[in-house]
Amino acid sequence: MEPAPTEQDYGFLGDLQLSTTIDSPHILQIDNRGVRDEHTVMILQLLEGPQDETNLDDWLSGDLHPSPLLETNAHYQPRCRKSGRRGARRRRTSPWDPMFFERPVSREYSTAKGRKNNSRWTSKEVERLARGVSRFGVGQWTLLKQEFFKSSIRTAVNLKDKWRNLLKGYQENSQKSTLLYLEPSLVEKIRNLAAKQPYPYRRHR
DNA sequence: TTAGGGATAGTT
């Protein structure tokens, strides 16, 4: 039985909401829906930096990924890339990347058909989604939202969409899948769940 | 509320 993660809020840093989870209290998670000001960036850099001098050089070189502060899929490269893959979205490489703090397009400022946000799923989120599916099964999106994504920007529909998208990676042309950006162990877990509970069901048409 | 079709926008 998969335990539901319990979030602990650590309040705010500027417009950033800080939190950790019980099962990984050493990992600080940040909801990046805020502005980017100099002080915040400096604090983030200090937080993400090494705690001692042993790997200072590695850190300064930028090779120390994935970040313990905030994981993003952008840190992973496709394992096999034969002829240039297309379409994968890449965003926010690090907290001080200008892209990182870009506000999502809000409905008010965009056209009627504007999108609410467009934020990439982190591998942490995918891992959480997989745990939720193994706990409740496929289709219990509202329950999964309540138990595993309570204070997340992800809606129940987002969870459903993401699961569908992940499983697309196992259909024919899996070369182009977002699964290539994930840890092999996580991909394996998703594969096992997918085998047990096929999705989508193909009810329509 | 969910499944599935479709639109949108970022990447190559």
Next chain:
DNA sequence: AACTATCCCTAA
């Protein structure tokens, strides 16, 4: 231009 991750719409 081709392609897809993410988001939106809506029947049932």
